[in-house]
Amino acid sequence: MNWNTINVIYKREMGHYFNTPxxxxxxxxxxxxxxxxxxxxxxxxxxxxxxxxxFFDLLPILYMFFIPAITMRLWAEEKKSGTIEFFFTLPFTETEAILGKFLSALTFLAIALSTTLPIAVTTILTGSPDLAQILGGYLGGLLSGAAYISLGLYLSWLVNDQINAFLLAFLASFFFFMLGYQPLLQFFGPWKDFLAFFSISWHVQSLYRGLIDTRDILYFILFPLLFLYLNRESIWRSR
Amino acid sequence: MDKFIKSIQQFLSSRNATVALVILLFLSVSYLSYGLYLRMDLSSQGTLRLTKTTRQILNKLEEPLTIEAYFSEDMPEAALQTVKFMKDFVSEYAGISSKVRLRVLNPDKDEDAKMRADSLGIRPLQIGAVDKKKQEVASIYFSLALHYGGKTEIVPSLLESPSPEYDITARVIKLSQPERNRVGILVNPGMVRPDSNASSFEKVEYLRDTIETLYGAMEQIDTTVSEIPPEVKTILLVRPGVLTEIDRYKLDQFLMRGGRLIVAASGMAIDFQSGIASESTSDIVSFLEPYGIVLGKDIIYESNSNFLPYEQRVNAFQSISLPYPVWNISTSLNQKLEITKGLKALVLPYASTITLAGKQEGTTAEILASSSSGAWAQKSFAMIDPRRMPTQPPEGTTKQIHNQSVLLSGKFKSAFAASPDQNSAYPHLPEGEGKLLVTGTPYAFTDIGVQLSDGLNLNFVLSAVDSFNGMEELLALRKKSPPAPKRLNLSQATQDAITFFNFLIPLGLLAGFGIYHFSQRRQRMNQGENHEN
Structure with missing residues (x-):
């Protein structure tokens, strides 16, 4: 894996975000x-x-719309415009391409989150916040965002159209969000704890309270890795 | 058969098998991590962080401690996260010492567990829940029973506990170290009582319940008709009204024989109906004077106070927020003394000033809490209705720091030492080493103050009791103080302006960056075109 190559793709994707309105x-x-x-x-x-x-409580709901919007074009647009064929003739591997795109979307999300820093400053100046909880909230926002991005990126590969990619990613995000929703889980009987454990919203709550739990950190490492891996497999199969 | 084995071999060597294996690995590693984990509570309060004190106490246990957790399985959505955190937290107790065993029981599904819970006095908790689009009250079990050396202590609810570690460990201490001094409360006529049916301004139910959990039943003492039991080492006086000479004598002698008095009283009487405070006729003022404490007949107006803003409706659509300077937060707390060390703030409603004047020789005085330098004392008569309150001190009164809570300790001289008939009517000890803690308001410790201070005031008075009774372990546990409540008293216009800027700043920066980025890009493109030409 060559980080220079990843950097080239990363810059290209960041250009897509910021060179157009x-x-x-x-x-x-x-x-x-x-x-x-x-x-x-x-x-x-x-x-x-x-x-x-x-804000942190409602962030997952905002993500359900925002992240599919930033991931929808990552692969689907390449496929629709036909640049995907040219893209893979360039000297880099699938892994490098995926990582470049993933990191660019993650950076874009981090920039989006950083636009809320004036709110954090307002909170600190006018309230009595726990700084660890604010930092935990941002860390949770970034980690859960990374999970949703990996999911959206993978789903963007599966379709040829941005709208379909958005809808699919929205539904998948909704599914992973709802896995932690108790009124729904009660229909799954003994499986509810198992299912809840795979919900993104379930894991992010600890971080919002300033709790660092290895189970949550592990989940937020494994989840994106799984979907980035599935993305690589899908690309490999289609080529 | 060979074909079947061959197809399995083919599958296993295919990429499909690898994908299946990776998914399986993700599911299993994630789920198995459930039982093997590390957790760190980085929040400033550290509610879910076990302190060194708890670890030491559990490691010193001589007999096995069994924690029976009575937890319902089906929890309403509102309680789910708290339940998850608390389950993990209770499990950590079992991981500290081999002497601690944890049994999780579900009384909803296990009839024996339900009977056992009933016999221990554990009742289901009622909490609000939304089910099938309607508001309901859910009945759930979420309590603990701690068994040690044939004795049992119950933690009735873990759901809304601000300090679960304190709730559990304090009971473990109580079980493993049963000998401790008793705490009493004076219930002479006219005083705030723990068991009255009065408003939350007029009773000390929270305080009584918490102290009884840790120190056993609180002795209710009416000094007019009875003696102070010798096993009582600490007495609380919350808004003492009438103190006859015999009451004052008994309290004085209690102090002389090493007793600890915690006085919460104001020099003003508040009439909440008329919104007026006037000079109190309470005898507590004259009781305190011989020991060098002057309880002011005034109310402190804290000009910087914004703890309890008062909402006043201007019209049908608009209300304005008025400051309420008689509910003030003291953040100037003595960080050298154990009682206030680590405590971030005290909420002191309608507090009177405390002046140290003519302190007795042999005693030392420590100021525990004081106002800001922007406070002034409104003497003799004061409005407590926010609409009629002065915003500036009257002429001749200056803004300054006022003491709000003080501690005297050392060798006191009896106020009755000069009594002419000392040997007959009032046989007394002439001096003794006691402690006298005075806070200039009773409402800091009545239910209203305890509730609105979010545990801060309760922490303060319990720390005093623990400190006076030599319970250093409990003191250490209580150092997880909630942050000082701070909320700037901003006008609606200021709030609107800040809200607007929270939109404007990021949008402005974004627009600025966009314009800069596009102009740079255009420049580069123009340069490229010129170069080509």
């Missing part, structure tokens, strides 16, 4: 929704002890 539009929508969730959705920021809790 689409990346800016996505970021602006993210900023507007994040602010709306915090300041206008009950419990409102100013009514709830000036805490970021409601």
């Amino acid at each position: 689409i990346g800016y539009i996505f970021l602006a929508i993210f900023i507007l929704f994040a602010g709306f969730m915090l300041f206008f959705t009950p419990p409102r920021f100013w009514d709830s002890g000036n805490s970021m809790r409601s």
Whole structure:
């Protein structure tokens, strides 16, 4: 694996985000929704002890729309426009290509999350937050985002159209989110604990409380690795 | 058969098998990690972090400790995360010492467990739950029974415990170290009582329940009609009203024989109906004076206070937030003394000033809590209705730091030492080593203050009791103080402006970067074109 090659692909993908208005539009929508969730959705920021809790609680719902939007074009657009054939004639491996795309989407997500830093500053200045919980919230946001991105990237490969890639990634994100939802889980009887354990929302809650748990960290390492691996396998099979 | 084996061999050597194996590996490694894990609570409060004290106590146990966890399996969504954290937390106890055993029982499905829970007095907890689109009350078990040396202690609920470690370990200490001093509360007529049916301003039920959990039944003492039992080493006086001479004498002698008095009283009487505070006629003021403590007949207005903003409706759609300076937070706490060390704040409603004047020789005075330098004392008469409160001190009154809680310790001289008839009516010890802690408000320790301070005030008074009773282990456990509640008292317009800037700053930066990026790109393209030309 050559990191220089990964860097080339990474820069190319980052260019796709920032050389066209689409990346800016996505970021602006993210900023507007994040602010709306915090300041206008009950419990409102100013009514709830000036805490970021409601932002982090609603972040997985924002991700269900935002991450499919940033991953939908990663492979599907290449396939639709026909550049995929040319793409793989270039001197790099599937793994390098996947990692380049994955890291660029992750960076884009990190930039999106960083746009909420003024909210963190407001919280620190006007409330009495626990810094570990804010940091844990951001770490959880990034790790769960990485999991959703790997999922979206893989699903983007399976279809030839951005809209389908978005819908598929949205449904899959929704599925992994709902796995941790108790009213739904109660229908699975003895399997509910097992299923809940594979929910992204289940694992991220500890981090939001400032708890570092090896089970969650392991899950957030293994989950993206699994889907990046499945992506590589899918590419290999189709070539 | 050969064909079948061959097809299996073919599958196993194929990439499909590798993919299946990787998925299986992911599922199994993730799930198996459930039983083998490390956890660190990095939050400042460390609610789910076991302290060194707990580890030491568990490792020193002489007999086996059995923790029976009565946990329902089906938990409502609202409680699910807490349940998950608490289960892990309780499991950690069993991992510390081989003497600790954990048994998880589900009374919902196991009839024997249900009967056992009933016999131990463990009742299901009622919590709100949303089921099938309607609000219901769910009945769940989430309690612990600790068995040690033939004795049992119950942790009735782990669901809303702000300090689960304290709740569990304190009971382990109680089981393993049964000898401890008793705590009493003065219940003379007119005083705040633990068992009254009064409002949360007028009773100390939380305080009583917590102290009884750790120190056994709280002795209710009416000094007018009875003596202070000798096993009682600490007495709480919350808003003492009438103290006759005999009451004052008994309390004085309690202090002289090494007793510890915790006084929570104001020099003002508050009338919540009329929203007015006026000078109190309580005898506590004159009781404290011989020991060098002057309880001011005033109320501290903390100009920086924003703990309890008062919402006032301006019209049908708008309300404004008014400060409530008589509910103030003291963050100036003495970090050298065990009682307040590590404690981030104290919430002190309607507090009077405390002045140290004519301190007795042989005693030392420590200031435990004080106001900010922006506070002033409103003397004799004060409005507590936020709409009628002054925003500035009256002429001649300056803003300054006021003491709000003090501790006197050392060799006290009896207030009755100069009594002319000392040998007959009031036989007394002339001096003795006691401790006297005075806080300038009773409402810090009544239920309202305990609830609204989110455990801070309770921590303070319990730390005092623990410190006075030499329970260093309990003190160490209580150092997980919640952060000081801080909420700036901002006007609606300021809130709107901050909200607006939280949108504007990132959007502005994004737009700025976009314009810069596109202009750079355009420049590079133009340069490229020029170069080609």
